[in-house]
Each structure stands twice: as C-alpha cells, then as structure tokens.
Amino acid sequence: MSAQVRKLIVIAAIWLILLLAPYWMPPLGGYTALATRVLVLGLAAMSVNFLLGFTGVLSFGHAAFFGLGAYGTGLTLKYLVASTPLSIIAGILLGGVIGAVLGALIVRRRGVYFAMVTIAFGQVFYYIAFQWSSLTGGDDGLRGFSRQPLDFGLFKIDILTSSDAFYFFVLACFAIAVALMGFILRSPFGRTMIAIRENERRARFLGIPIERHIWIAFTLSCFFMAFAGALYALVNNFADPRGLHYSQSGDFVIMAVMGGMRTFWGPLLGAAVFVILQDYLSSVTVNWMSFIGLLFVAVVLFFPRGLLGVFQRRSEA
Amino acid sequence: MNEQSMNVLEIDNAVKRFGSLVAVGGVSMSVPKGELRAIIGPNGAGKTTFFNLISGFFAPTSGTIKFDGRDITAVSTHQRVKLGMARTFQVTEIFPELTVFENVRISTEVAAGYGLRAWVSRAERAAIESRVAEALALVGLSAKADRLVGELSHGDQRASEIAMALALRPHLLLLDEPTAGMGDQETHDIAKLIRRLHRESNFTIVLIEHDMRVVFHLADRISVLDQGRLLAEGTPKEIAANDSVQAAYLGKAA
Numbered sequence: 251m252s253a254q255v256r257k258l259i260v261i262a263a264i265w266l267i268l269l270l271a272p273y274w275m276p277p278l279g280g281y282t283a284l285a286t287r288v289l290v291l292g293l294a295a296m297s298v299n300f301l302l303g304f305t306g307v308l309s310f311g312h313a314a315f316f317g318l319g320a321y322g323t324g325l326t327l328k329y330l331v332a333s334t335p336l337s338i339i340a341g342i343l344l345g346g347v348i349g350a351v352l353g354a355l356i357v358r359r360r361g362v363y364f365a366m367v368t369i370a371f372g373q374v375f376y377y378i379a380f381q382w383s384s385l386t387g388g389d390d391g392l393r394g395f396s397r398q399p400l401d402f403g404l405f406k407i408d409i410l411t412s413s414d415a416f417y418f419f420v421l422a423c424f425a426i427a428v429a430l431m432g433f434i435l436r437s438p439f440g441r442t443m444i445a446i447r448e449n450e451r452r453a454r455f456l457g458i459p460i461e462r463h464i465w466i467a468f469t470l471s472c473f474f475m476a477f478a479g480a481l482y483a484l485v486n487n488f489a490d491p492r493g494l495h496y497s498q499s500g501d502f503v504i505m506a507v508m509g510g511m512r513t514f515w516g517p518l519l520g521a522a523v524f525v526i527l528q529d530y531l532s533s534v535t536v537n538w539m540s541f542i543g544l545l546f547v548a549v550v551l552f553f554p555r556g557l558l559g560v561f562q563r564r565s566e567a
Numbered sequence: 568m569n570e571q572s573m574n575v576l577e578i579d580n581a582v583k584r585f586g587s588l589v590a591v592g593g594v595s596m597s598v599p600k601g602e603l604r605a606i607i608g609p610n611g612a613g614k615t616t617f618f619n620l621i622s623g624f625f626a627p628t629s630g631t632i633k634f635d636g637r638d639i640t641a642v643s644t645h646q647r648v649k650l651g652m653a654r655t656f657q658v659t660e661i662f663p664e665l666t667v668f669e670n671v672r673i674s675t676e677v678a679a680g681y682g683l684r685a686w687v688s689r690a691e692r693a694a695i696e697s698r699v700a701e702a703l704a705l706v707g708l709s710a711k712a713d714r715l716v717g718e719l720s721h722g723d724q725r726a727s728e729i730a731m732a733l734a735l736r737p738h739l740l741l742l743d744e745p746t747a748g749m750g751d752q753e754t755h756d757i758a759k760l761i762r763r764l765h766r767e768s769n770f771t772i773v774l775i776e777h778d779m780r781v782v783f784h785l786a787d788r789i790s791v792l793d794q795g796r797l798l799a800e801g802t803p804k805e806i807a808a809n810d811s812v813q814a815a816y817l818g819k820a821a
Contacts, residue, residue, distance in 0.1 A: 433685065434685055437684060437685040437686060437687070438676040438677075438681040438682060438683075438684045438685075438687060439682065439683055439684060439685055440685075441669070441672070441673050441676065442673065442676075442677065442682050444662070444665070444673075445662055445673045448662035448663065448664060448665065449660055449661065449662050449663075451656070451660055452656075452660040452661060452662065452731075453673075454644050454645065455622065455644060455648065455653070455654055455656075455660070456648065456673065456674050456677050456678075456731065456735065457644075457645040457646075457648030457649055457677050457678065457682075457735065458645060458677055458682055459643070459645045459682075460645075463682070463683075466683070
C-alpha cells in the first residue's frame with residue numbers, strides 16, 4: 251500500500267469517527283456535548299499549533315484571541331443581532347483583527363521573548379474582561395445570550411435544543427477551518443512557514459522576508475483561534491474571562507504538544523485526551539489537573555514527538 | 568561600458584565594530600564580473616564578518632557596498648537575494664527534516680516570487696519542479712532527491728545547500744568555507760563542482776576557504792585578510808610569492 255493511499259485512508263477514518271461521534275460516544279459513557287467540546291478545543295489547539303508546530307513560533311497568549319472570539323460572538327448575540335452566523339463572523343473579526351495588530355508589534359521578538367510578550371498582551375485582555383463588568387459581566391462571565399436556530403429561508407435547523415444538530419453544525423465549522431489550514435500549509439506560503447521553523451537563518455538567506463511571513467502566520471492563527479472561541483461561546487451560551495487567561499493558553503499548548511506538534515491532527519488528539527480526561531477526572535477529584543500534568547510529563551519524556559508523532563514517524567519511513 | 572560598472576561587487580572602506588572589537592577595519596575590494604575570488608586569512612581575520620556585510624546579515628559600521636553598481640549598504644537581506652546574491656554558510660544551513668527535493672523547492676518557489684502564494688497552477692508547479700530537477704542535476708543529487716537532507720553525508724548536505732543557492736538563480740554566489748570539515752574525497756568533489764559551476768555559467772563566485780590546495784586550484788584572484796584588514800590581493804602566483812602573506816599566514820600554517 252502506497253503512502254498516499256494510506257494517508258487517504260487515515261483521513262477518511264478521522265472524518266468518519268468525527269461524523270459518527272454522536273452515535274458511538276453515548277454507548278461508551280460519553281455524551282454529544284463532550285464531543286462538541288473536543289472539536290472546539292481541538293480547533294483551538296490546532297490553531298496554536300499552526301504557529302507553534304509549523305512556523306516554530308510559541309505564543310503563550312493565544313487564549314486572548316480565543317476569548318476575544320467568544321466575547322465578540324456573545325456580545326453580538328446579546329446586544330446587536332440574533333443571528334448565529336453573523337455573531338460568529340463578528341467574533342472571528344474581533345479576535346483576528348486584534349491579533350493582526352498585536353502581531354505586527356511583536357514579530358521581531360523571538361523565542362522566550364515572544365512568548366513573554368504574548369502572555370503580557372493576553373493578560374491585558376483578561377483584565378479588561380474581568381474589570382469591565384458593565385459590558386462583559388466581569389468575573390461572572392457574559393451571560394444572557396443563546397445561539398439561534400440556523401435560518402436557511404426554506405427551512406430552519408434548531409441547533410439550540412438539539413445537541414446532535416449543534417454538534418454537526420460545529421463539525422461543519424471545524425471542517426471549513428481545518429480544510430483552510432491544510433490548504434495553506436500545503437501551499438508555497440505554507441512551505442515558507444516550515445522553512446522558517448526548520449532554519450530561520452537559511453530561510454532569510456533564501457530571500458524570505460521572515461518578519462512578514464511570521465506576521466501572516468500569526469494573524470491567520472489568531473483568526474482560526476477566534477473562530478474556535480466564537481464556537482466555544484455558543485457551546486455553553488456563555489463567555490468566561492478565564493477563557494482569556496494565560497493558563498488557558500497553557501492548556502492549548504499542552505494539548506498541541508501532547509498530541510504531537512509536528513503533526514497536523516496531533517493537537518486534535520491531544521485536545522480529545524485532555525477534554526475527556528478532564529471530564530472524567532473532575533467528577534472523581536478536584537485535583538484533576540495533577541493527573542493531566544503527570545500524563546503530560548510522561549508523554550514529553552517517552553514520546554517527545556507527541557502521541558501522534560509516534561505513528562507519523564513510522565508511516566514516513 | 569566603463570571599468571566600474573563591470574564590477575559585480577564593490578566594497579569601499581567597510582568597517583564593522585562590535586563594541587570595542589574591530590572585526591573588519593576598513594576593507595575595500597572590487598570583484599569583476601565572472602571572476603572566482605578567494606578570500607583567505609588566519610582564524611579571526613574577519614572573513615566571515617566581511618561575508619556577513621556583503622550578504623546583509625548585519626550592516627557595516629561605516630563604508631559602502633555596491634552590487635552591480637547599485638549601493639546596497641542599507642538593503643535588506645531578502646532584497647539582496649532578489650537582486651541576485653546567494654550564499655552558503657560555514658556550518659551547512661539546510662532544512663534537515665525535509666527531503667532534498669523539498670529543500671530546493673522552497674528555494675525555487677521563493678525565487679519565482681511565489682512565497683506569499685496560497686495556490687499555484689498545474690503549469691506553474693510543473694515549471695517549479697523542472698527547475699528543482701535542473702538544480703539537483705547540476706550538483707549531482709538527482710538520485711537522492713527523496714532522501715531527508717538531515718540523513719545525507721556532509722558532502723551531500725553541502726551540495727544540497729549549493730543547489731538551494733543555485734535555485735535562486737543568482738549571478739553572485741558567496742560560499743563560506745565550502746569544504747569545511749570534509750575529507751579529501753569530499754573536498755575534491757566539492758572543488759570540482761565549484762569549478763564546473765564557474766565554467767558552465769556566468770557566475771561570479773566569492774569564496775572563503777581554508778584549504779590552500781582548493782584555493783590555489785580554483786581562484787582567479789585571492790584577497791588575504793589579516794586582523795580585519797586587507798593584507799594583499801593578487802593572482803595565486805603573486806600571493807604565493809608575497810612575503811608579508813608568507814609571514815602572516817602561510818608561514819604560520821606551514
């Protein structure tokens with residue numbers, strides 16, 4: 251079997267598993283809303299990884315753009331229009347545009363300095379959401395909005411009360427975002443991202459304007475992140491200031507690294523492990539994070555390329 | 568055409584200081600079109616710093632650098648590449664986890680101006696692939712196109728790096744110690760490759776080299792740097808007979 255065929259089979263299997271999740275998860279003790287969370291946080295982890303795994307740039311403040319996406323969507327639904335698609339677009343634009351502006355300010359920083367500056371920017375937005383109670387609900391989070399049925403003119407899809415319908419809606423959004431990501435990574439621009447990750451000096455002397463390319467990758471990643479945040483606001487009809495906090499950024503990085511940051515699908519697997527363990531462990535103990543932490547340490551020690559990195563290595567050979 | 572515009576590279580009184588250290592202390596040099604120029608000198612003579620000034624890795628403290636008659640002192644690295652300047656490094660700089668083909672393809676796509684493109688047509692892709700094949704054939708790596716560069720021998724990694732530089736279609740090629748860390752056979756192969764590239768195409772080549780056999784075998788002219796200054800310049804014969812060069816460099820090496 252050629253590598254190409256094997257790849258197609260793997261991709262078909264991934265989509266089949268995702269498509270059928272509402273049917274196989276409940277018998278295994280899960281529930282559809284859990285699968286929805288996996289998709290949304292998986293998209294967020296993949297967005298972080300778009301920058302971390304494929305450009306080699308670590309942002310530790312990406313939750314800011316996740317949270318901005320969530321608040322943008324929530325505020326639009328609450329105060330502006332009762333339309334799910336429009337509110338999502340508003341959330342994406344809010345997170346993405348702010349990401350583009352901040353990105354332009356920091357692309358010259360590298361490594362630890364870049365990570366530190368992203369944490370600082372992230373915390374700024376966290377405190378804004380935390381303090382500006384009249385608009386954002388402060389510590390209690392933004393409530394009082396709910397996702398609206400999708401109106402296609404001829405028919406409506408009720409994504410509010412039917413958790414299965416909402417799952418498929420999120421899956422469709424996920425598919426669009428992921429297809430776009432895959433398309434970009436396969437393009438000449440995507441290859442310049444990988445070139446920067448592999449060897450920045452070489453890339454520079456091939457004539458790649460490094461800062462411009464990192465800025466574009468950062469901005470794209472913020473748009474994807476805001477998309478995930480927008481969907482997250484719709485999952486619970488709630489936007490939480492902790493969604494902007496740097497510890498949330500850390501969780502996304504953990505998901506990406508645990509799943510395999512050099513792989514395209516790894517962060518989704520990482521998010522699935524993280525979310526499902528969290529769901530299960532938090533019903534047993536309040537110290538659930540310690541166990542996820544232990545697992546993370548074990549993965550980093552024994553599978554430095556991440557859970558999916560192990561397989562990828564074999565299939566490449 | 569006057570004599571000046573024939574020079575691909577004209578460096579006028581280039582100085583580079585790092586704090587109180589003077590790495591390059593006022594070097595002037597002209598390299599005519601089509602020449603193969605070797606830069607030699609003892610360790611710490613400022614050769615690589617000098618190269619970094621030419622390729623724009625950092626700006627000179629003072630002095631000017633002209634490329635094809637145009638002042639490029641303040642021009643960014645990637646713009647210099649666009650103008651037709653390509654370089655390799657003392658320590659091979661490649662994309663180790665990609666294949667030879669992928670390494671050269673990135674270089675080719677950037678040179679074709681596709682760096683920001685999200686999409687290439689079938690015809691464009693075919694054109695890119697044939698240019699990659701051409702560059703690989705030129706350095707003799709066609710058979711290893713699908714191997715990961717990180718897994719190749721040192722000599723083949725060097726050849727890959729040269730192929731990446733060639734794919735940029737430069738007319739000035741800067742090679743920083745192309746035979747560094749190589750055994751006799753590999754050194755011989757790379758020297759042969761450089762000679763062939765120089766003969767077959769219109770390149771101007773400037774190379775830094777420690778291996779004197781390679782230098783005297785390849786170079787049209789040699790510039791000797793010592794302690795950040797230009798000590799001597801001339802044909803291999805003149806340099807071999809130059810007393811101060813003997814004292815400062817060759818004498819010490821022997």
